[in-house]
Amino acid sequence: MRKDILIIGGGLGGLICGILLQKNNFNVSIAEKNKRVGGLLQNFKRKGCTFDVGMHYIGSAEKGQIVYKILKYLNIYDKISLHEMDTSGYEVFKIQDKTYTFPKGWEAFKNRLSEYFPNEKVAIVKYAETVQEASNSFDIINLRYPVSLNFGKNKFAETGIYDFIDELTGNDELKRVLSLMNSMYAGQKDKASLYTHAVIHNHYSQSSMKIEGGGEEIANALENEFVSHGGKIFVNEFIHKFETKDGLIESALSKSGHKFKADYFISGFHPSLTIDMIEGNYLRKPYRKRMQQLENTISTFSIHLVLKKPTFQNFNFNFHRYLQDEVWGADSYHPDTWPQSYLIYTPYNRESTTKCLSVFTFMSYSEVKKWENATNESHTESYKQWKEQRAQKLLKVVEKDFPEIIGNIDDMEVLTPLSYKDYLNNKQGECYGIVHDYKEVLKSLVLTKTQISNLYFTGQNVNMHGFLGVSIGSLLTAGNFIDINNLVKSISEQE
Numbered sequence: 316m317r318k319d320i321l322i323i324g325g326g327l328g329g330l331i332c333g334i335l336l337q338k339n340n341f342n343v344s345i346a347e348k349n350k351r352v353g354g355l356l357q358n359f360k361r362k363g364c365t366f367d368v369g370m371h372y373i374g375s376a377e378k379g380q381i382v383y384k385i386l387k388y389l390n391i392y393d394k395i396s397l398h399e400m401d402t403s404g405y406e407v408f409k410i411q412d413k414t415y416t417f418p419k420g421w422e423a424f425k426n427r428l429s430e431y432f433p434n435e436k437v438a439i440v441k442y443a444e445t446v447q448e449a450s451n452s453f454d455i456i457n458l459r460y461p462v463s464l465n466f467g468k469n470k471f472a473e474t475g476i477y478d479f480i481d482e483l484t485g486n487d488e489l490k491r492v493l494s495l496m497n498s499m500y501a502g503q504k505d506k507a508s509l510y511t512h513a514v515i516h517n518h519y520s521q522s523s524m525k526i527e528g529g530g531e532e533i534a535n536a537l538e539n540e541f542v543s544h545g546g547k548i549f550v551n552e553f554i555h556k557f558e559t560k561d562g563l564i565e566s567a568l569s570k571s572g573h574k575f576k577a578d579y580f581i582s583g584f585h586p587s588l589t590i591d592m593i594e595g596n597y598l599r600k601p602y603r604k605r606m607q608q609l610e611n612t613i614s615t616f617s618i619h620l621v622l623k624k625p626t627f628q629n630f631n632f633n634f635h636r637y638l639q640d641e642v643w644g645a646d647s648y649h650p651d652t653w654p655q656s657y658l659i660y661t662p663y664n665r666e667s668t669t670k671c672l673s674v675f676t677f678m679s680y681s682e683v684k685k686w687e688n689a690t691n692e693s694h695t696e697s698y699k700q701w702k703e704q705r706a707q708k709l710l711k712v713v714e715k716d717f718p719e720i721i722g723n724i725d726d727m728e729v730l731t732p733l734s735y736k737d738y739l740n741n742k743q744g745e746c747y748g749i750v751h752d753y754k755e756v757l758k759s760l761v762l763t764k765t766q767i768s769n770l771y772f773t774g775q776n777v778n779m780h781g782f783l784g785v786s787i788g789s790l791l792t793a794g795n796f797i798d799i800n801n802l803v804k805s806i807s808e809q810e
């Protein structure tokens with residue numbers, strides 16, 4: 316008889332897990348707190364512009380590459396429209412007055428950086444080769460089987476990227492440039508591993524694609540695929556409590572009063588908030604404490620602009636602006652010197668010019684914490700004022716690089732760390748899940764299995780964030796129920 320699984324949270328992790336398990340003889344239901352599934356794969360519209368709240372581009376989705384194979388296996392590749400970003404510079408970084416572009420492919424990268432730093436070829440080659448080796452070092456993320464889950468036993472996961480780069484060269488400018496991809500994972504210089512940095516740089520170096528309909532296009536395709544196999548989705552169901560019996564979770568209760576019974580439960584949201592829903596002594600104290608003390612990545616503050624008229628050529632790249640020499644330290648800025656950097660991009664658009672622009676910068680949750688339970692009017696009003704001041708401050712900085720914006724704004728939407736926390740029910744509006752510390756790999760590791768034998772985790776807090784990280788995390792979660800080697804083999808054979 317098919318067993319019942321309830322997945323709590325219909326983000327990328329929940330949806331992929333749902334498809335994998337529903338296709339493999341389980342009856343899967345997803346309970347999602349919002350009115351739509353997708354989580355960070357969500358768009359919103361303003362005056363003809365469609366903006367992403369989270370994911371807007373994905374890596375290694377070219378035929379034969381890993382994300383391509385995953386999309387094919389999930390049967391959604393043909394249902395989304397991907398467009399390759401500028402191969403001569405998919406990431407553009409401007410530090411003070413100097414601009415550096417990262418082209419597609421490692422040969423091009425080595426050549427480009429050697430043009431910027433002609434005397435540093437040895438360090439550049441070593442960086443490129445080590446990053447590829449590190450990215451290749453873990454089986455499942457490369458779809459190799461039989462899968463050996465050598466968590467914590469990977470030398471690249473136990474090496475700090477900052478130290479690695481520091482030892483490569485004495486050239487401070489090159490050190491900064493080689494560190495730049497840390498913004499894709501909000502890296503902290505004393506914690507980020509060579510492995511995380513490598514997977515992310517290698518993944519985007521292979522190919523970078525914008526999603527025509529934004530992240531939501533992926534969410535819609537995943538939802539349709541899940542439902543087409545008989546999966547059930549329950550929206551507006553905020554799960555807030557587990558009922559337990561004989562050491563197992565028996566049911567999950569939603570705030571709207573529904574009770575979801577299942578044989579197994581998979582949480583696609585924060586591990587610490589998940590275990591807070593379990594009363595009694597089912598979890599050992601050190602485990603509960605470790606989950607509760609997991610450090611979260613920094614949050615984000617963003618402005619989404621609709622201009623009065625199409626003003627910009629579409630950017631077929633991400634433009635990252637650093638206002639000072641420091642390219643680390645997103646997490647340790649001082650509010651007075653905020654913003655230290657920003658990312659600006661134009662959502663995909665078929666016309667040659669656009670009036671839509673999104674600007675993201677990092678921001679700590681501590682800036683908004685005092686308003687997290689704001690209910691009275693004056694409290695809400697002070698939040699609005701703060702938000703407007705912050706938006707204007709960021710805008711002023713952006714206008715220095717893009718003066719065409721001045722006097723040309725028709726509409727603007729602002730998202731804060733509080734928007735992310737409230738929308739996603741995460742801990743602190745964190746962008747990329749929990750922080751992994753190369754010095755204490757096991758301490759910051761969230762396994763898919765919990766101490767309760769019918770409760771599991773999935774999503775960006777297991778393994779890694781981003782399309783690649785979360786889908787691999789979903790394979791790991793699904794591997795508790797189905798043969799992971801067969802699964803990985805089937806995915807790796809996709810053409």
Ligand SMILES: Cc1cc2nc3c(=O)[nH]c(=O)nc-3n(C[C@H](O)[C@H](O)[C@H](O)COP(=O)(O)OP(=O)(O)OC[C@H]3O[C@@H](n4cnc5c(N)ncnc54)[C@H](O)[C@@H]3O)c2cc1C
Binds near residue numbers: 347372675781782783
């Ligand atoms: C600003 C930003 C930009 C990004 N850009 C990219 C990008 O370009 N490319 C890329 O690959 N990655 C990107 N990422 C990362 C990527 O979007 C995430 O890693 C990924 O979408 C996370 O998926 P998830 O399922 O783990 O979590 P989430 O998307 O947070 O999903 C969790 C779901 O659980 C639901 N939920 C929570 N609590 C409950 C509850 N109690 N009951 C019911 N439902 C609940 C939430 O509503 C949500 O739908 C970006 C992230 C951010 C923040």
